[in-house]
Amino acid sequence: MAELSFTLNGQAQSLTVDSGTPLLWVLREHLAMTGTKFGCGMGLCGACTVHLDGNPIRSCSYPAEFVSGRHITTIEGLAAKDDTLHPVQQAWLEMNVPQCGYCQSGQIMSAVALLATNQSPNDADIDAAMSGNICRCGTYPRIRKAIHRAAELSVQYYQPVTNAEAES
Numbered sequence: 001m002a003e004l005s006f007t008l009n010g011q012a013q014s015l016t017v018d019s020g021t022p023l024l025w026v027l028r029e030h031l032a033m034t035g036t037k038f039g040c041g042m043g044l045c046g047a048c049t050v051h052l053d054g055n056p057i058r059s060c061s062y063p064a065e066f067v068s069g070r071h072i073t074t075i076e077g078l079a080a081k082d083d084t085l086h087p088v089q090q091a092w093l094e095m096n097v098p099q100c101g102y103c104q105s106g107q108i109m110s111a112v113a114l115l116a117t118n119q120s121p122n123d124a125d126i127d128a129a130m131s132g133n134i135c136r137c138g139t140y141p142r143i144r145k146a147i148h149r150a151a152e153l154s155v156q157y158y159q160p161v162t163n164a165e166a167e168s
């Protein structure tokens, strides 16, 4: 058995699971975070993408005991506490990206990780960063457009409030 203690979407979690249990099953079966999906189970499709300390990982093939003491973010943890959507989620809505939707939480988590390190990605940057996320519905053109839109929204979203605005 493995004792786990980690932070999930800002909340402390402690639980015991069988050794070697993939993080995906801990999230879905033990913690009811079902927004993260099971696709291939082999680290090949990206449907199970979550963030470990801000970096994207494939939770289907990541042993849960390796996350102890660390921070996990899932799709459920992206929006602000007041339910304001993350710019990537907002852009996804504006561009009507999903078709069946199955791959989309993984796509969004990879896009968020891309924009955290590159605020103005070009098409080649996007294709490189998103190449591990497969969409059987072929939503790739809309994903690309949505990431460009999210980059625009992120500038506004993270714009510091000036003193004059704060006082008005």
Ligand code: FES
Pocket: 037, 038, 039, 040, 041, 042, 043, 044, 045, 046, 047, 048, 049, 058, 059, 060, 061
């Ligand atoms: S389900 Fe994890 S990469 Fe496919």
Ligand code: FES
Pocket: 098, 099, 100, 101, 102, 103, 104, 134, 135, 136, 137, 138, 139
């Ligand atoms: S929207 Fe259907 S698999 Fe991507």
